[in-house]
Amino acid sequence: MATRMKADERRQLVLAAARRAFAGAGFHGTTTDAVAKEAGVSQPYVVRMFGTKLDLFIEVFEEAGERIQCVFQDVLEAAPFDPERDEDWDRLSAAYTDLVADPDVLQVLMHGFSAGSVDEIAAVGRRCMARIYATLLSTGCTPGQARDVIAHGMLLNVLLSVRAPEDLPHGGALGELTTSTFGDALPATPSLT
Amino acid sequence: MATRMKADERRQLVLAAARRAFAGAGFHGTTTDAVAKEAGVSQPYVVRMFGTKLDLFIEVFEEAGERIQCVFQDVLEAAPFDPERDEDWDRLSAAYTDLVADPDVLQVLMHGFSAGSVDEIAAVGRRCMARIYATLLSTGCTPGQARDVIAHGMLLNVLLSVRAPEDLPHGGALGELTTSTFGDALPATPSLT
């Protein structure tokens, strides 16, 4: 067990494990030991590899932010984007759909945003938000449109966080809001254990 | 010091202190001792009064949710609401402005939403979200309109959380997004220490 491996390779492995772990309970709620268990390595090793739990979280958070931004960027580069054409906006929605399919990234984002009481995390959060906003604006759309897209994304994050999709079978007001927000991106099996 | 006081009175005092404390670092990031210090009482007293840190947080979270809902409800009851009249929507925006003036409530809400890995907290979050959505829908507006109002609120929460208002003097993309989102509700002095 514990097969030997180049450090870089192991690092990526632990980073992915950390993303899964932090996606669950955020910065304060996740222990380095939980990350280690998820990665199948020892807890001290995780700490030594990244220096500090905070450093590790920041790396995970920053990576998540970049991934979101890349998704948008890809859409904009795939074909010329005309903010007045509905189908172009649909392409953007579809991109978000893909993100929902792997919710860990969005959850990490959410947890990073809400951990703003830690100065360094808040700073990363601001940079991340600013980049995404700028990317959207670069389509030539209005500030209001860009803001609305982001707002929609934030609602989506929150609904994911409170696990609204799991409640869909119950129907009710929350169900309506959830389907309305997720559109056709609905839950890749709401993990009904 | 530690003037004696009826339990109910003290309870409200500690509850208010807990709101301030939890608004900072959320459920996992806030210790019962921090709440106690904020309230000026001993840590064991806080625990015994509410049974559990989780119970205390739930009570604070639920209260915050109710306060939001009441703000909306008040607007709807103050005068007949016509979802097709812009000024009626403006009244709703103004109500939100008041909420921003006392950010602790919104921050608690944000932290409650993102602590969804704790089942009981997630459940409260879903109920809270459902109630607010239902309240909005009762105006006779479209589901899309109600969803957009909530989405806008979530973006506002996130921007508060990453302390975007403090960055306003820097200008830049984030500044635009912040002013566009907060409207005239801008920060009651971004606490420039």
Add this chain to the structure above:
DNA sequence: CCTTGTTGGCATTGACTGATTACAACTTAA
């Protein structure tokens, strides 16, 4: 073979945290 560097776990630790218990101080009623 031997030496040097890398990969990783084990044991430990000091600080912290939520919770319990015991007790002090004050208040009210008889």
Add this chain to the structure above:
DNA sequence: TTAAGTTGTAATCAGTCAATGCCAACAAGG
């Protein structure tokens, strides 16, 4: 005044957590 209930604290405990130090296993180069 005394007995019972209420309000609050001090002391402490068992558990957890991030971080440090030391050492084993393995690889690569001479």
